[in-house]
Amino acid sequence: MRLVRSFGPAALAAGLALGCGGAFAASAEKGKTAYTQHGCWQCHGMQAQGGLTGPKLAPDPIPIEAFTAFVRTTNRAMPPYSEAILPNDDLADIHAYLQTIPKPADYKSIPLLNQ
Amino acid sequence: MARKHPRPEVSRRKFLAGAAVAGATTALAPPAAKAAATTDASISAPRRPSALPPTMQVAVAETETPKELPRIGGVPGSDFMVDVIKTLDIKYLPSNPASSFRAIHESLINYGGNKMPEFLTCAHEESAVAMAHGYFKVAGKPLMTLCHGTVGLQHAAMAVYNAWCDRVPVIIVGGNDLDAAHRPPGVPTIHSAQDINALVRDFTKWDDTPVSLQHFAQSFVRAYKIAMTPPYGPVAISLDAGLQQEPIRNNGEKLSIPRYVPTSPPQGDTGAVKEAARLLANAQNPVIVADRAARSENGVRLLVELAELLQAQVIDQGGRMNFPNTHYLRRPPTAVGNADVILGLELTDFWATVNAYIDNGEHGIGINTSRIKPETKLISINASELLTKANYQDFQRFQSVDVSMPADAEATLPALIEAVKAAIPADRKAAIEKRGDAARKAYAEQRERTKQAAALAWDASPISTARMSMEIWAQIKDLDWSLVSVSGVGFNWPNRLWPMEKHYHWLGASGGYGVGYGAPASVGAALANRDLGRFSVNIQSDGDLMYAPGVLWTAARHKIPQLAVMFNNRGYHQEVMHVQRLSNFRNRVANLGNDMGPIGTSIENPDIEYHKLAESMGWWAKGPIKDPAQLGPALKEAVAVVKSGQPALLNVWTQPR
Secondary structure, eight states: OOOOSOOOHHHHHHHHHHHTOTTOOOOHHHHHHHHHHTTHHHHHOTTSOOBTTBOOOOSSOOOHHHHHHHHHHOOSSSOOOOTTTSOHHHHHHHHHHHHHSOOOOOGGGOGGGGO | OGGGOOSOOOOHHHHHHHHHHHHHSOOBOOHHHHHHHHHTOOOSSOOOOSOOOOGGGHHHHTTSOOOOOOOOOSOBHHHHHHHHHHTTTOOEEEEOOOGGGHHHHHIIIIISTTOSSEEEEOSOHHHHHHHHHHHHHHHSOOOEEEEEHHHHHHHHHHHHHHHHHTTOOOEEEEEEOOOTTTSOSSHHHHTOOTTGGGGTGGGSSEEEOOOSHHHHHHHHHHHHHHHTSSSOOOEEEEEEHHHHHSBOOOSSOOOOBOOOOOOOOOOOOHHHHHHHHHHHHTOSSEEEEESSOOSSHHHHHHHHHHHHHHTOEEEEOSSSOOSOTTSTTBOOGGGGGGOSEEEEESOSOHHHHHEEEESOOGGGOOEEEEOSOTTOEEEEEOGGGGSOOSSSOTTOSOOOOSEEEOSOHHHHHHHHHHHHHHHSOGGGHHHHHHHHHHHHHHHHHHHHHHHHHHTTTTTOSSBOHHHHHHHHHHHHTTSOEEEEEEOSSSOOHHHHHSOOOSTTSBOOOOSSOOTTOHHHHHHHHHHHHHHHTOEEEEEEEHHHHTTOTTHHHHHHHTTOOOEEEEEBOSBOHHHHHHHHHHHHHTTOOOOOTTSSSSTTSBOOSSOOOHHHHHHHTTOEEEEEEOOHHHHHHHHHHHHHHHHTTOOEEEEEBBOOO
8 A cells, every 4th residue: 555656536536435425434343354355464464564465554544535546546566456346335444444453562662573 | 228238348439438537537446346346247148127017016016025036246336326426425315215216225225324325215206306405505515316217207396496496406316217128017117218307408407318337427427517516506317227226347347436626616707897896886876686696604795895895785685695684785675776786696587676567457467667767787697697498487588787797696706896996986985985874874764664564463363474583583593593494475574683694594495486395495404404503493384385294204204403383374375366366357356265365275174283294293393373472482392392303393373474
């Protein structure tokens, strides 16, 4: 999700439409399930911590509009997910889940990272 | 072949060969040849075929005790072969036993005393070759292996390709029964080929089929010499079963063993070195990229000297441990973007160093983009240019460069360093020093970011790969350690967080990226480390181990200690995303079946109990460990076991990457 620089107008429109989505209330609980079902964990880790194959998504996920635009239109290493395979509701739930992931401890407080 | 000429004879070809060898080599006196001269071992009648099994007995022939053979008099030819092998100080011979090389096998363990080389029993030919591969990257000396005919060499082929791509010498001797009129029918004939080396010719440096004992002596020493001349690589000798089995003939020919003299590695042309030095010395932002540049501690030292002289940033692509990750000039791959001169040292893929390929274009076609400025000058020193074959595509895409030296990088660095010293203008020295200040700042910031990234998901279960890496580090940091394998491409935390400064701290990957290299290569590397008193740690991926887990038994059988920590992410995660990617491109939801990943990419249901697998083969083992709090104490126990001389395995459930 680090490459959110070059969205086209269509992508931004898609993101804004989802972000202003009426009465739908995103569910972090459903989002955790959707995060697994749609395979996000495969590259970004089960706690969205990131890894060699994908950047961290949480804590502090990028705004839903940019998040949606990237997922729908990326031409970077991650393949794009159309609405047909990742519905808007699921995407919003995933984003809600990412928002619930707490910040990690400061590495200076972890002895193993200060050997 | 030897069976065709049972009586002593002096052919013109043999006479000339014998005379030439006698004149051109130091006439080492092989004990077997001496014995042959005094025992008059010539056989007066053709030897009968050793077995005539009818069709129904074909399968039995390989599994039951063979019929008693007529006694073979004289000194076995394979004893002389052992004399030849012993002149080259080959310490070990990992191999899976087989009938096509039974004669030399018998000579090695009885006549040769099973020393130099010592036979190591392997459960698969691929394991044997990969063990030799891993051994070389620590010891700097090659091993030989014996392969059984068509089937053994085909089993070995993937590991041979890895050695080829990774520029590692391995001496492969393949048993083969050439004499179609006299070899045993049935299975032994199925296992024979007219030109067995053809199986691996596309990815070996050289091969031969010796037809006499003197020919063998020349072939073996030549094979060793070729394998050990940069660019290193595997070599193959087809060894006729008849030639091994029959006695040395007293036909007037004096057997001798050519003396091995190492070949000097090729150095860069003087003019090209000067031009490279001129470009580097006058660059505003030179960047050095190294892949398989340093093959020794001296190679690491030379690269540090060159980098500090230029205050040039260094990208280590990790084919070997080229440059300490504790050095402030070490930078990530993106550093090429600001370079005006790039020096590539033994790069596997110069094109992909300076270009990006993104697998996400229209209709599944990738996107190619440059990662460097158009005016950037490129310099290449790469011995692989001296050895390019046509069929297998390990030479990668073509990349034009401004200065191209088909030469060994480590051997060329001393001359390049001197040329750079001479080429740096006096008025540029202050600017060069200033570059170092900026690099120190960037390096310190990068370290901070890396450690904070490692803290993410620190307490997660399954265990994060960063946590696992640092738990291991806590237990080995005070030892003389060697990371003998990180199989797969799952994560790189050790490279980012463990201080790697010595050439044996990191050994690089397989070369050909054939899955199944990690486990056997780690055992081979651990064997070399054992003899040097070092502690070996292997971060072992699950999919890799399942290719040929029998190598665990080989490690236990031959008391090769190593700490293996399973990177058990329960899937072929390199492939997961390929299927997901294609599903997305085709606008279809990936079918997971009952697994976590797309069907065909998971290693679960049932979960594999790697600790039980290892335990069954003689390892100390524990698991599965899913709670990060349990990992440290388990590692402490395992390290104590390894220090006692035994291999130990921990089955750790990890995050996918």
